[in-house]
Amino acid sequence: MERTTLAREIIDTCLEMTRLGLNQGTAGNVSVRFEDGMLITPSGIPYDRLGEQQIVFVDGKGRGETDKIPSSEWRFHLAVYHTRPDANAVIHNHALNCTGVSILNRPIPAIHYMIAAGGGDDIPCAPYATFGSRELSEHVAVAMKHRKATLLQHHGLIAAEENLSKALWLAHEVEVLAALYLKLLPIVQPVPVLPSDEIARVVEKFKTYGLRVER
Numbered sequence: 001m002e003r004t005t006l007a008r009e010i011i012d013t014c015l016e017m018t019r020l021g022l023n024q025g026t027a028g029n030v031s032v033r034f035e036d037g038m039l040i041t042p043s044g045i046p047y048d049r050l051g052e053q054q055i056v057f058v059d060g061k062g063r064g065e066t067d068k069i070p071s072s073e074w075r076f077h078l079a080v081y082h083t084r085p086d087a088n089a090v091i092h093n094h095a096l097n098c099t100g101v102s103i104l105n106r107p108i109p110a111i112h113y114m115i116a117a118g119g120g121d122d123i124p125c126a127p128y129a130t131f132g133s134r135e136l137s138e139h140v141a142v143a144m145k146h147r148k149a150t151l152l153q154h155h156g157l158i159a160a161e162e163n164l165s166k167a168l169w170l171a172h173e174v175e176v177l178a179a180l181y182l183k184l185l186p187i188v189q190p191v192p193v194l195p196s197d198e199i200a201r202v203v204e205k206f207k208t209y210g211l212r213v214e215r
Ligand SMILES: C[C@H](O)[C@@H](O)[C@@H](O)C(=O)COP(=O)(O)O
Pocket: 026, 027, 028, 029, 041, 042, 043, 044, 045, 070, 071, 072, 073, 092, 131, 132
């Protein structure tokens, strides 16, 4: 797809993320895989002021464009593309419930079968490191090796998928799971979870979900 079209899709995704209540202010960032690197939102610019020309290209080695400042989190976006060949879009936000669980420094367990949308039986929580740091990108690479989404301790969420609309859908699903988990925690501990073999079954079913008639 052409660069300007992808840049527009990135901006529309950012605006929709805010409309859905998944983010606030200039928090968060969005990218898509492009050529040997990625197109990514610039740092610190409100989404409703973004134009296509402000979206930044960063190559696979982390070299950006001289006249633009890429998101401070370009390192972890690149780390996800390196770690997950299936990912073409990465979304980061500070969704309230995801961030709440991240502060507790725990993964979201298999409280509902939709956990499988993240590729396994939990949404992990990558250890804290300063925003924008190489250390944070290394934690993200580990957490995302076997998952499509991870919490970032004391920070927020990352979701990666084959395209932007699926990545946004996943970010929304994880936020719903995080909200459910936070509601249940004061009522019952430990919160009941589904067994791993059931989640593995659902992960498999999701690979063809909506693509063929179930028999
Ligand atoms: C301090 C930043 O807001 C940090 O939280 C970063 O992770 C973020 O979400 C937005 O930073 P950019 O505007 O640099 O993408």
